[in-house]
Amino acid sequence: MTAPAVPTLREARRRLAVDMLGIMVSAGAFGFVFGLSAAERGHYSLVEAIAMSTILFAGAAQFAGVSLVASGTPWPAIVLLTGLLNIRHLLYSAALAPWFQSVPRVRRLVAAHLLTDEAFALSLAHFRRLGRMDLGGYFIAAIVSTFVPWNLATIAGFLGGQLIESPERYGIDVVFPAAMAGLAVGLVTGRREIVAAGAGIAIGVAVALAWDPRVAVVVGGLVGPLVGLAVPGPAGRATEPHLVPANTVPLGHATALADVTAEELGEGTPPGRRLIPPPVPFGDLPDVSDAEPEDRSS
């Protein structure tokens, strides 16, 4: 078997552009739903919705925030949950760190703000095809495929949603819980996740009915994982090699780093390490194993 030819920068960016198309559609669709939810459910102002999409720029946390704000959850609890939901970005950042070693620190700090599931998957695939770092390609992937569509769609969803009378008549009110449930399914990769999700559901509903709906999600979200931890992990995998789940969704939910432990993602991680981004809800992310097809498993 001969090694695949390394594409030129132009060729690699052309492939990147093709890969970005599906991501742009998904980010746009989901951003629209966020804008709609922010207006209808969270009663955000347009400025507030835009602030969430530009400053936070993390889909799951933004959607969770809509519900929590609407239910009157105290800010510290919202911030705590946001931190927990987004801490997995450590893993994306760590996986990309070896490629960014030669990038000036200021640019790394800017790049970090744009790091989402999509940016991670697209840029990693791009770097591996190219065999080297391409900071321009990273920014193209992060900004054009996700940041711009997400923010424009947030505005469109916010304004468009206000034009719709009785959104429940069109079933729009079920978008939010259905999206949350679908995202949860995407995060399930084993028994522990199923148990944690089930416990979160049961505890959340019980707390909402028996005590206070405003804190129900926080309690379910914090206690559910403890219940999940009571379930034995996969045999021979006591160190949790699957740090994040096998599915991903727009803007910061989860991407698989299959068979990569936290230790392996540290400073010694060589460029070209096997990282397998999974399919996204609205399409497929590019195959990062293009450069080394013999190295891909699972």
Added chain:
Amino acid sequence: MSVELVGLALLMGAVTYPARALPLIVPGIDRLPPIALAYLRLVGPAVLGALAAVNTVVVVDDAGRGHIHVGVEWVSVALCVAIVAWRKNLFLGLIAAVGLAAAVRALNLG
């Protein structure tokens, strides 16, 4: 126009940004204890599951008390879950969920 939640966006961004930036700046920062990683890995399903359930099953009255609500929303969300599990495509699931709810309501069945 309210800007109160801009402050919340800043706080939420402030707790998110370090996770995105630290490994790029300080290699090795990601090396959390395995039990902490395992816990964090389960937070997503638990939070999202709780969000979905509470927003589907519970309605809040004017006094802030929660009550069980039964309606087409249950079936819509379940349909979305089934499609996502089957097709790995959230977009299809959402379309089906919304379509079902709209159709049932148009027919005055739910």
